Amino acid sequence: MINFRVVAFILGVLLILEGAFMFLAAPVSILYGDNDALYIFLSSFFTAFAGFLLWATFRKCNKNVGKREGYIIVSIGWVLFSLFGSIPFVITGTIPSYTDAFFETISGFTTTGASILNDIESLSHGLLFWRSMTQWLGGMGIIVLSLVILPILGIGGMQLFIAEVPGPTPDKLHPRIKETAKRLWGVYFIITMGEVILLLLGGMSLFDAVCHSFTTLATGGYSTKQAGIAFYSSPYIHYVITFFMIVAGINFALSYFALHLKFRSIWKNEEFRAFLSFIGLFTLLVTLILIFTNQGQSIEKSFRDALFQVVSVITTTGYATADYMRWMPSAIVLLLVLMFFGGSSGSTGGSIKIVRVVLLLKNGLLELKRLIHPNAIVPVRLNREAVKPEIITNVLAFISVYILITVIGVIVVAFMGYDLSTSIGAVAATLGNIGPGIGDVGPAFNYAHFNDFGKWFLSFLMLIGRLELFTVLVLFTPTFWKK
Amino acid sequence: MINFRVVAFILGVLLILEGAFMFLAAPVSILYGDNDALYIFLSSFFTAFAGFLLWATFRKCNKNVGKREGYIIVSIGWVLFSLFGSIPFVITGTIPSYTDAFFETISGFTTTGASILNDIESLSHGLLFWRSMTQWLGGMGIIVLSLVILPILGIGGMQLFIAEVPGPTPDKLHPRIKETAKRLWGVYFIITMGEVILLLLGGMSLFDAVCHSFTTLATGGYSTKQAGIAFYSSPYIHYVITFFMIVAGINFALSYFALHLKFRSIWKNEEFRAFLSFIGLFTLLVTLILIFTNQGQSIEKSFRDALFQVVSVITTTGYATADYMRWMPSAIVLLLVLMFFGGSSGSTGGSIKIVRVVLLLKNGLLELKRLIHPNAIVPVRLNREAVKPEIITNVLAFISVYILITVIGVIVVAFMGYDLSTSIGAVAATLGNIGPGIGDVGPAFNYAHFNDFGKWFLSFLMLIGRLELFTVLVLFTPTFWKK
Numbered sequence: 001m002i003n004f005r006v007v008a009f010i011l012g013v014l015l016i017l018e019g020a021f022m023f024l025a026a027p028v029s030i031l032y033g034d035n036d037a038l039y040i041f042l043s044s045f046f047t048a049f050a051g052f053l054l055w056a057t058f059r060k061c062n063k064n065v066g067k068r069e070g071y072i073i074v075s076i077g078w079v080l081f082s083l084f085g086s087i088p089f090v091i092t093g094t095i096p097s098y099t100d101a102f103f104e105t106i107s108g109f110t111t112t113g114a115s116i117l118n119d120i121e122s123l124s125h126g127l128l129f130w131r132s133m134t135q136w137l138g139g140m141g142i143i144v145l146s147l148v149i150l151p152i153l154g155i156g157g158m159q160l161f162i163a164e165v166p167g168p169t170p171d172k173l174h175p176r177i178k179e180t181a182k183r184l185w186g187v188y189f190i191i192t193m194g195e196v197i198l199l200l201l202g203g204m205s206l207f208d209a210v211c212h213s214f215t216t217l218a219t220g221g222y223s224t225k226q227a228g229i230a231f232y233s234s235p236y237i238h239y240v241i242t243f244f245m246i247v248a249g250i251n252f253a254l255s256y257f258a259l260h261l262k263f264r265s266i267w268k269n270e271e272f273r274a275f276l277s278f279i280g281l282f283t284l285l286v287t288l289i290l291i292f293t294n295q296g297q298s299i300e301k302s303f304r305d306a307l308f309q310v311v312s313v314i315t316t317t318g319y320a321t322a323d324y325m326r327w328m329p330s331a332i333v334l335l336l337v338l339m340f341f342g343g344s345s346g347s348t349g350g351s352i353k354i355v356r357v358v359l360l361l362k363n364g365l366l367e368l369k370r371l372i373h374p375n376a377i378v379p380v381r382l383n384r385e386a387v388k389p390e391i392i393t394n395v396l397a398f399i400s401v402y403i404l405i406t407v408i409g410v411i412v413v414a415f416m417g418y419d420l421s422t423s424i425g426a427v428a429a430t431l432g433n434i435g436p437g438i439g440d441v442g443p444a445f446n447y448a449h450f451n452d453f454g455k456w457f458l459s460f461l462m463l464i465g466r467l468e469l470f471t472v473l474v475l476f477t478p479t480f481w482k483k
Numbered sequence: 484m485i486n487f488r489v490v491a492f493i494l495g496v497l498l499i500l501e502g503a504f505m506f507l508a509a510p511v512s513i514l515y516g517d518n519d520a521l522y523i524f525l526s527s528f529f530t531a532f533a534g535f536l537l538w539a540t541f542r543k544c545n546k547n548v549g550k551r552e553g554y555i556i557v558s559i560g561w562v563l564f565s566l567f568g569s570i571p572f573v574i575t576g577t578i579p580s581y582t583d584a585f586f587e588t589i590s591g592f593t594t595t596g597a598s599i600l601n602d603i604e605s606l607s608h609g610l611l612f613w614r615s616m617t618q619w620l621g622g623m624g625i626i627v628l629s630l631v632i633l634p635i636l637g638i639g640g641m642q643l644f645i646a647e648v649p650g651p652t653p654d655k656l657h658p659r660i661k662e663t664a665k666r667l668w669g670v671y672f673i674i675t676m677g678e679v680i681l682l683l684l685g686g687m688s689l690f691d692a693v694c695h696s697f698t699t700l701a702t703g704g705y706s707t708k709q710a711g712i713a714f715y716s717s718p719y720i721h722y723v724i725t726f727f728m729i730v731a732g733i734n735f736a737l738s739y740f741a742l743h744l745k746f747r748s749i750w751k752n753e754e755f756r757a758f759l760s761f762i763g764l765f766t767l768l769v770t771l772i773l774i775f776t777n778q779g780q781s782i783e784k785s786f787r788d789a790l791f792q793v794v795s796v797i798t799t800t801g802y803a804t805a806d807y808m809r810w811m812p813s814a815i816v817l818l819l820v821l822m823f824f825g826g827s828s829g830s831t832g833g834s835i836k837i838v839r840v841v842l843l844l845k846n847g848l849l850e851l852k853r854l855i856h857p858n859a860i861v862p863v864r865l866n867r868e869a870v871k872p873e874i875i876t877n878v879l880a881f882i883s884v885y886i887l888i889t890v891i892g893v894i895v896v897a898f899m900g901y902d903l904s905t906s907i908g909a910v911a912a913t914l915g916n917i918g919p920g921i922g923d924v925g926p927a928f929n930y931a932h933f934n935d936f937g938k939w940f941l942s943f944l945m946l947i948g949r950l951e952l953f954t955v956l957v958l959f960t961p962t963f964w965k966k
Binding site: 067336367400401407411438 | 550551636811812813815816817819820843844846847850851852853854855856872875876877879880881882883884886887890893894897898900901902903904906907921953956957960962963
């Protein structure tokens, strides 16, 4: 039997927390002289109160959380956060349609950054702060999910990394989750503060620095400016943000080691090296294309634009300093390919993830060796250790399902009348939690032109993409609910 | 040590055979009053003579053919056939550029059907006959390759079907290959004759009926008409060709059973059922799109167009009765997806193949079951039998490498300046041995606008796509050549 009571209890606790975080947006609104602080306060109170009701009703329940309860809490949790998180946008009248508000909010909590807003700067400071914070909170959730919870649930080859996570030895679920989460959040918080300070030094206002740091670390990509990062002409700001996007795309367990000056275990990590190599290779190619075609632009600017967009896409952040849809098709194709790479495992980046891409490539190459020596055992190696065949099957199954969902998604979007580029772009950018895609959802456009069905459909893609597919999909199998 | 002598010997025998088949085009040219019979005869003599020299030099060699020799013979064989097969086009002056002639010929032998000809009907009957025959011979080669040789080489999960192939029990390589090949070629020949007769009954000329039957059975798609099958307005001809495309997309071992009236073992075959189901599903969707958007057209015509194009693409034939680039984006996307399905294993169809798509889907679904019951052994089943995990890994590796090559191919084509649709279309249509793709290589266009590098690159994609990737790729690994 699934223990629904503990599910409700934990969701209640989470809602109380969401209410508390939402409350922080009210003083921001007051501070900047906006007139919606009361609405934000009401939304936060309502959210926390709903959480309190759940908590109070089920607080005496059996606190055993098994695997199945884990899947349900994670999936419903993200949806519930978005359902309540969209309230401030609606009751302030900023986003009149609930569908639009939900899209904008789940795009926040899934750290996607796909927007339906045609005039971002018309929002109050309080709402902009809350919009950025949805991403920062989503990022927090993802770090714990990918480094602590998913390895326990056994999803997507992430168990590979369980040994590397800082924290006490795994015995009981609760203390381990709590202790590890605390350490990782510490890292997340320190790095966020680091970015705030560096952006302030570059002349950005405190408000914008905090909001952009929130959405950088979450690889979310929401900006407080309609033009996004292109609003800032300072190369310093571009490079600072690029650096922190890269950091956010690295396994946070490695950042924990870095803060403890254990650099050797970072360099030993193959996923880390592959991540940097992919960035280097694609930046080189895109820079060459830009130098070759944009005669009027300095080489430094071409390199900076290429690096920024490559890092923004591979980490699934989705910021833009240039409208890459105006680049050569070859550059667009390179960025489209990167949309399927994603950040490292245990980072806030979405999409397929570097480690899976690496295992895919290695296994493909080894299959050739296996053909020549069919009786030899040729295991795939990662960080010098043999990877178990089950994990390879699991990783390949993940990628297959990812591509399958992409294909179905592209068909569905094309049925709404969109062309091939836009259909591929919209699906790659929402399923991969990137934000802007290509075609009519490129960096110069947004998702406002989708109809309601389209917005709910893409919201669903953001959700399953963010939760490593299987966490959500498993809920749709009859086996899950049996017995 | 690799036995290069027997490789050269067998390639010599194959060239003599190619010369003999090429010779058949000379009387056709005479019969229809063309003035190039002498050139065709000279080409065929030159080809056979080159083969004779190889045969004579190495005829006393050690006749042991191992796995490695097998890989080399197959890969080099297809290239050599194309190198010599393009001679008639060049020396008659019909295709002045050797690159163009090679592209047209390897597109024939790989049963792709991608053309660089801007005026097909200006070719002599002899050359049109030879052009169609390259596909028919390529189809013959593929049947033997996929049903007899690849299972022995252990490529791509085809060993799954080794038990089903009609022929003596496998003991020694030679008698088995010879005997099985004879039976399968018998089936191939009988079905080709069947199509010729039915097309004649529909009013097609003998010449066109033979040429179209050659290219239908090979799922090649070369037509003798510039407009392709759209030249014929008769619904009867459309349905006859559709029927034979479907037959050509079915495992020829099953057709062998059908001719021996063993229908039960056909229906038991899951790949066969999946193949028909995919055709049914996609035809339904495309028909609905056409009915919904083409108000002026009869429902029968919408159904016929949809069925024809769906069957043409899934079987990788590449014929067209309509320019689907003028259809809704949703219909184009559906056809693009089908380009990655391909025919059944053991058919002349190319691309990924139905059985692999089925195993991919099944394994993806089972991964969800494995998550809930991590300790249960949940094997993928095909035709009610458990499939070995190595085969699943092999199939998933094949699909990964297929997609990887597609991605690299799309990047390369985009670098030549083509847009996303055309890049995807050209790669999907050549690697999948389809012929016409989407965008600027759609059914109303051809491949003449590619530069020489592009034509050699796409030729290489046709080759590796046709030879199940690994057969060719393995030659590029250092391990292959060691010791």
